[in-house]
Amino acid sequence: MVAFDGNFYSVPPGLPGVTVKVLHRFGEDDLRIVTAGRAVVACHRRAPRIVAVTVSMVLAVLAGAVAALLARSDRATTAAALTRAGVAFGGTLTLIAVLVTMAPALLV
Known part of the structure; x- marks a missing residue:
């Protein structure tokens, strides 16, 4: 899998260790995954960014809700x-923003 713009795209399984x-x-809807020699190994329709944003917001809302519920169970004020x-x-x-920003550097 290759990360790009908050989404993941597949590559053929026969490429372990290939950069x-x-x-x-x-402006184009498609993207290409290429090797260092510019050989195209996969083409995909670009997934909308909204998927990554939606997942991020859901996780953040859940974290906030859990924190509020735990605080109330500790008898904290409203x-x-x-x-x-x-x-x-x-x-x-x-x-999430830090992880998305740092992910490309960590995956190298």
Whole structure:
């Protein structure tokens, strides 16, 4: 699998250890996955970015809800529970943003 713009695209199974690059021209719906020698190994229709954004938002909302519920089970005030939920929501979005930004460097 190759990560590109918040989504993942498949490559043929016979390429373990081969370095590939994703090529996408602005405004086009398709992208190509090529080897260092520019041999095309896969073509895909580009998935919309909204998929990655939706997943990120769902995870952040769930983290906020869990934090609020845990705070209320600890007998925290409503204000404290909302504060914890907001911190968890913001922290989760920040963590996802950092991971998405750092993922290409970590996968090399």
